[in-house]
Amino acid sequence: MFHVICATRNPAKIQAILGAFEQIFGNGSCHIDAVDVESGVPEQPLGSEETRRGARQRVDNARRLQPKADYWVAIEAGIDDDSTFSWVVIESPDRRGEARSATLPLPEAIMTRIRAGEALGPVMSDWSGISEVGRKEGAIGIFTAGQLTRASVYHQAVVLALSPFHNAIYR
Template identity: 75%
Template sequence: MHHVVSATTNPAKIQAILQAFNEIFGEGSCHIESVSVESGVPEQPFGSPETRAGARNRVENARALRPQADFWVAIEAGIDEGSTFSWVVIENREQRGESRSATLPLPAVILEKVQAGDALGPVMSHYTGIDEIGRKEGAIGVFTAGMLTRTSVYHQAVILALSPFHNAVYR
């Protein structure tokens, strides 16, 4: 059984990681342990490089905290060019896989608040009345009328980031 350390305690992210690992390695083949670690970037990262750095830092910090694990996984959400997206970084002892998620354009009223210094989650909670929306369906769920959720978009990116770990062409 693979010991997978999730560098987050966010339920939407953990669910995406668990789903993807079960699909790639088989149902019940992984144990997910969630840990809270620092990203080393602002609470609301801006731009792809800063967001990717946050995910890489979380993996590094999770690896230092739980060095005995088989995999370390981080998902860092950010804002770039008026849209929200995430970077997924996965490492094992031999290699790294990375993938950027789909992007969701944000309405101007939301983007203005975020650019003024507020994190997207609290801004969305304010406008929707949904407490801790970032730990649930997120802005993606709201703006796609539930057709997509944070978990579903993260799931796809985790699957892509896992490609180097189960595909011999990468080796």
């Protein structure tokens, strides 16, 4: 059984990580410990590079906090080109996998507030009336009428980031 350190306590992110690991390695293949660590980037990262840096720094901080594990995983959500997306970074003791999620275009009414310095989660909670929407379905769930959720979009990106760990061609 793999010991996985998840660099967040966000339920949507934990669900995605657990589901992806079990899809790739089998049911019951991992035990996840969630830790709170800093990203070193603003609460609302802007741009692909800042968002990726946040995910990498979360993995680094999780490794320092919990150095004995098989995998460390971080998912950092950001805004780029008026869309929301995330970077997933997974590390083992000897390699790294990274993948960017699908993107969701955001309405101008939401982007106006983000450009004014607010973070997407609180803006979406205020707009939708759903408390802590970022820990639930997120903007993705709201704007896709529940057809996709944060967890479902993160899941795909985690599966992609796991590619270097189960495909011999990467070794």
